[in-house]
Amino acid sequence: MSGSHEEELARLRAQNAALQRECDRLNSRFGAPAEQGPLQAAAGGGAVASDGEATAVASPASWDGLGHGLTKDQIARYSRQIVLHSFGVQAQSRLCLGSVLIIGAGGLGSPAALYLAAAGVGRLGLLDRDEVELSNIHRQVIHTEASVGVHKAVSAARACRALNSSIQVETHLEALTPANAVQLVRQYDVILDASDNAPTRYLISDACCAAGRPLVSGAAIGTDGQLTVYCHGDDGPCYRCLFPEAPAAGNCARCVDAGVLGVVPGIIGTLQALEAVKLLSGVGEPLSRRLLVADLAAGRFHAVKLRAKSPACVACGSAPAITAASLPQYDYTAFTGQAAANDAAPLPLQLIPWEERITPAELQQRLASEPGAVLVDVRPAEQYNICHLPGAVHAPYKHFSRHLDAIQERLAAAAGVSLPPPAAAAGQQGQQDGGGTEQQDGTAPPPPPLYVVCRRGNDSQRAVAALRAAGISHGVDVMGGMEGWAREVDQGFPTY
Structure with a gap:
């Protein structure tokens, strides 16, 4: 066993011993049965010292007349919210005894994890299967440059x-799957959905219904965000109550x-x-x-009333x-028509x-040997403005x-010919490819080579098909798009 694994095992054993001592203390105080489930283990009592040894749990203090169980250090740490009139010491005690599972240590999960850790939630679970990438850090503020390549759950845990x-x-560190979801959800008091796919x-949502756990759900894209709590209260709906049919894959935007x-997922996260704190503290x-719907570009928030739980819901009815x-x-996957990929690039299509179709390397060779070639870039303006081929x-x-x-017009200019007037062009449609005039021998000039590129090679194929439908039948797709160009041809070309 490596040194790091041994240290982690020692740390976990020390934490377990401290929690067991605190559990015994609470049992003796409140008369609880000797055996308790994992969610009932006290989380705020024993701290772990820097050398991995658990500190001793003090006897109940004479000044703790209400039996809240907070230590002197905890009162000092959380004093600014304890003295809040609407919160108080008992709410803090419930927070320190509570647990939250955050599913997704990304843009939403990052601020949520930091604030819940700072607030004193006794046990925090962080679930993610991905590694930190440089493109994450502008919004996933729990990670740093030094975390690039590190598992997100590990990086987030270090920060907390x-x-x-x-x-x-x-x-x-594993992915959430139908096989493990209910078991994981049952181990925590509140579940926070910080995922980004249907x-x-x-x-x-289904696992929370099955396990009887409240679910804090958030979403953020562009400059918009939304937030609600599912599976809470007698009439609180679940996600399926509101969306019994999965949205079409094309309607599900992703950050990538x-x-x-x-800052938008930072606000929503x-x-x-805050919603998790309210649920735990009461x-x-x-x-x-x-x-709660947020238009953060305009600085507007508004709340929309949701219908109650549906008796016919297949998950919570x-x-x-x-x-x-x-x-x-x-x-x-079959129900939604989508794969559970966190902000991943779409699969390459054929x-x-x-x-x-040609490869980026072939495109480079052809552009060098075909000075009249026309290259069409079909990416959105905000991507084209970042970088494009001359x-x-x-x-x-x-x-x-x-x-x-x-x-x-570009094809005609490249061929050195002029397009006919619109009326004449209508009568000549289909006679030649790319417009132009006849050569001296009466034949149409050969059209200049035409290549189509996008970000990854999917939209460019659709564009080639659209060109063919419009009568321009010699367009060629560039496989892998500009990301392929950056990999195969020019490693200095930006990717995003």
């Missing part, structure tokens, strides 16, 4: 322990494609932490049956079909024949039909 060494932080959202202003009014026993067999025609795929005339 550095912020508050008196709490217990647990890492779950399959995982449905899975978390749509982008996100870094912080609000998620203070305040949780956002059950209300959806009167006769649910999805239960703790049946959930492990449920196919969330939409047109292979002979209509001379590329910008024709965003979202409005591709609007750019067909510009492409025709």
Whole structure:
């Protein structure tokens, strides 16, 4: 066993011993049975010293007349919220005895984990299967440059322990799956959904229904965000109550494609932490049956009233079909039509024949040997403005039909011919490819080579198909797009 593994094992054993002593103390005080479940273990009593040895748990203090169980150090640490009139010492005690599982240590989970650790939540679970990337750090503020390449759950746990060494932080490095979801959710008092894909959202909600745990759900994209609490109270709906049918894959925007202003998930994640604090402490009014919608570009927040739990819901209704026993067999990928990938690039597609596609290396060779070639870049303007190949025609795929005339004009200019007037062109449609005039021998000039590129090679295939439908039949797709160009041709070309 390596030294780091031995140190981790020693630390966990010390934490376990401290928790057991605190559990025994609480049993003797409140008369609880000798055996308790994992959620009932006290988390705020014994601290772990820097050498890995647990500190001794003091006897009940004479000044603790209410039996809140907080230590002198805890009172000093959390004093600014304890003296808050609407919060108080008993609420802090409940917070220190509570536990939260954060699913996703990214843009939402980062601020939530930091604030929950700072607030004194006794046991914090961090679940993520990905590693930190440089593109994460502008919004996932729990990670640093030194964390790039480190597992996100491990990186986040380090930050939480550095912020508050008196709490217990647990890492779950595996993906959340139907096989393990209910078991994991049952180990915590409150669940915080900081994921970013539809399959995982449905899975978390279903697991919370099966385990009887409240769910704090947040989302952020662009400059917009939203927040609510599911599975709470007698009439609180679950995610399926509101969305019994999965949204179409094309309607689910992701940060990797749509982008996100870094501070936006920070705001929503912080609000998620607040909802978790309210649920654990019993203070305040949780956002059950209300959806908080934030337009942060305009600085506007408003709450939308949500309908109550649906008796017909297959997850939380009167006769649910999805239960703790049946959930492990449920196919969330088939239900949503999407894979549970966290902010990952879409899978490469094969939409047109292979002979209509070339590699980035082949494109480089052809551009060097074909000075009249036309390159069309179909990425959105915000991506094209970051970086593009010299001379590329910008024709965003979202409005591709609007750019067909510009492409025709560029092809004609490259061929050294002029396009006929619109009326004449209508009568000549289909006679030649790319516009132009006849050569002296009466034949149409050969069209200049035409290549189409996008970010990864999917939209460019769609654009080639659209060109063919418009009568421009010689377009060629560049496989892998500009990301492929950066990998195969020019390692100095930016990726994003």
